[in-house]
Amino acid sequence: MIENFRNIEYLEFGNERQKLAFSEIKKYQILEKLEKYDPILTGTIPIGIDLPESDLDIICECQNHSEFKTYLSENFSNKKDFKVYSTKQNGIESTIAEFKTDNFLFEIFGQNIPTEKQNAYQHMIIENRILKEKGSEFKQEVKKLKSIGIKTEPAFAKLLGLNGNPYSELLKLKK
16 A cells, blocks of 8 residues: 555556556646645545546645635646636635546645645545555445445445544544
8 A cells, every 4th residue: 555645656556547647647747737835646546445437636735825726727727627716625715726637637626734734635644544454345345335425534434433524533543
């Protein structure tokens, strides 16, 4: 299992979808363009629990949301179905850009929080550890729940018997 998610080279040696993600991220120089925002690929594809419709989530640290929106527009507005907007997530201002490339929907997500401290990264690290501890049968159960419409964190919470808000309960499992 992956230990360093900052370097996406691991995707090149992963499953077919991970290889395709690696190729597309490189082809469009996504991480290079986002470099000054300390980007990290997060979500289900890096840890191999994605579905065919799963997108590529890239989190960024941005201090100035207006500047970040402009930067995203300048670099990605030529992509199919591009949109950029700001919202509050858990009370925290967040800027999100979405666009499509050949095979993926990308979601670029920025908050004024260091990327390794953002919930998306924390969830992925915790989920990766749990997958490593619980093995392939557990991984298949997560994917099965996801395939019937249950989101990732609620799927983990259900299988682990966690009660309450699955997003915050999972964060409590951080070591």
